[in-house]
Amino acid sequence: MTRQFTVKVPGTSANIGPGFDVVGLSLSLHLTLTVTVPAASEQPYLAPVITYSGEGADEVPLDAYKNLTTRVALYVLRCNGIRFFPPGLKLHAHNEIPFGRGLGSSGAAVIAGVILGNELGQFNLTKERLLDFALMVERHPDNVTAALIGGFVGSYLRELDEADTEAASVPLSEVLPEYPPDAGEDWGLNPPPPPAGIGHYVRFGWSEPIKAIAIIPRFELSTAKAREVLPSMYTRKDLVFNLQRLAVLTTALAQNPPDPDLIYEAMKDRVHQPYRKTLIPGLPEVTSCITPTTHPGLLGICLSGAGPTILALATTNFEKIAEDARKIFRAQGIEVDWKVLTIAEGSQVNNS
Numbered sequence: 001m002t003r004q005f006t007v008k009v010p011g012t013s014a015n016i017g018p019g020f021d022v023v024g025l026s027l028s029l030h031l032t033l034t035v036t037v038p039a040a041s042e043q044p045y046l047a048p049v050i051t052y053s054g055e056g057a058d059e060v061p062l063d064a065y066k067n068l069t070t071r072v073a074l075y076v077l078r079c080n081g082i083r084f085f086p087p088g089l090k091l092h093a094h095n096e097i098p099f100g101r102g103l104g105s106s107g108a109a110v111i112a113g114v115i116l117g118n119e120l121g122q123f124n125l126t127k128e129r130l131l132d133f134a135l136m137v138e139r140h141p142d143n144v145t146a147a148l149i150g151g152f153v154g155s156y157l158r159e160l161d162e163a164d165t166e167a168a169s170v171p172l173s174e175v176l177p178e179y180p181p182d183a184g185e186d187w188g189l190n191p192p193p194p195p196a197g198i199g200h201y202v203r204f205g206w207s208e209p210i211k212a213i214a215i216i217p218r219f220e221l222s223t224a225k226a227r228e229v230l231p232s233m234y235t236r237k238d239l240v241f242n243l244q245r246l247a248v249l250t251t252a253l254a255q256n257p258p259d260p261d262l263i264y265e266a267m268k269d270r271v272h273q274p275y276r277k278t279l280i281p282g283l284p285e286v287t288s289c290i291t292p293t294t295h296p297g298l299l300g301i302c303l304s305g306a307g308p309t310i311l312a313l314a315t316t317n318f319e320k321i322a323e324d325a326r327k328i329f330r331a332q333g334i335e336v337d338w339k340v341l342t343i344a345e346g347s348q349v350n351n352s
């Protein structure tokens with residue numbers, strides 16, 4: 001019998017100022033897969049057919065052995081003893097998350113892939129195990145954990161013993177090889193499965209009136225490039241600056257009514273934003289000129305993930321905040337789009 005299901009994964013904003021590689025927030029922009037698995041066929045190999053609409057449609061590969069989501073799904077299948085996609089698999093992806101803007105597009109694609117693999121193989125893997133697979137691909141936990149669990153989430157990676165460190169240090173090309181697409185060719189060894197229990201997380205509270213304004217510059221900045229500019233060492237002063245703010249922020253964003261004075265200061269950062277300003281003209285001005293005093297309703301403002309999107313948390317006055325940010329970017333020659341987003345639930349699978 002033909003089987004159909006959908007996988008819906010939210011975009012995310014990571015860091016929220018001081019929580020570099022630690023906290024993430026799921027947002028109401030989604031990547032949705034509609035999957036059709038035909039009844040068992042006589043034909044042992046029939047390549048998957050991918051169609052795609054929305055953000056990234058002009059650049060995303062439609063070859064299942066090159067597309068990030070389907071490569072991750074195949075990784076999950078092969079680690080669990082299934083070597084091929086089901087013959088004749090059809091998949092439509094509709095994506096609302098812009099690529100390379102700091103809104104977790106790659107994290108959503110990876111989570112969609114681990115869930116797809118789990119559903120195709122009917123493995124019933126736990127959320128924790130799905131996260132292990134995702135962390136072998138996207139190696140910082142903030143986006144993928146928030147995309148899987150939903151809400152405002154904090155996470156850490158367990159310190160691995162020597163054997164697990166080795167297993168988790170496999171190059172991405174081995175975890176996600178671009179398999180030869182023709183049956184009968186050498187498909188190589190199955191990839192190494194992830195160590196168990198790599199990522200651990202907790203969901204914080206979220207104050208219902210807080211909305212997220214995403215101010216999205218019209219240029220892409222890859223996460224890899226935005227990580228290259230970061231130093232490998234920090235002063236104790238800068239570390240303590242961030243730790244103090246993050247500790248306050250995780251509770252302050254759950255309080256009702258939220259306190260702008262507490263939150264604005266708690267969303268400042270000295271670990272990644274100061275170094276990324278060279279890649280995002282206008283970043284220091286936007287984060288310093290738009291304040292709860294100049295823009296009542298604003299709670300805090302920061303870089304979203306690796307950027308270039310700016311995330312403003314606010315309870316009212318959304319248009320004024322966004323339009324004033326637009327003016328600051330325009331003075332730097334950068335055009336933006338903006339959206340008011342709510343906090344989304346975690347990834348969902350629906351069988352039809």
Ligand SMILES: Nc1ncnc2c1ncn2[C@@H]1O[C@H](COP(=O)(O)OP(=O)(O)OP(=O)(O)O)[C@@H](O)[C@H]1O
Binds near residue numbers: 014067101104105109
């Ligand atoms: N739906 C998708 N399907 C396939 N590949 C995708 C999809 N979404 C993103 N990607 C891949 O991920 C790349 C963007 O990832 P990158 O980590 O640079 O940015 P981001 O995830 O949007 O931002 P951030 O990690 O800062 O939130 C795209 O260029 C594309 O190669």
Ligand SMILES: N[C@@H](CCO)C(=O)O
Binds near residue numbers: 015142143223
């Ligand atoms: N914590 C990550 C998020 C982007 O994926 C970073 O800022 O590089």
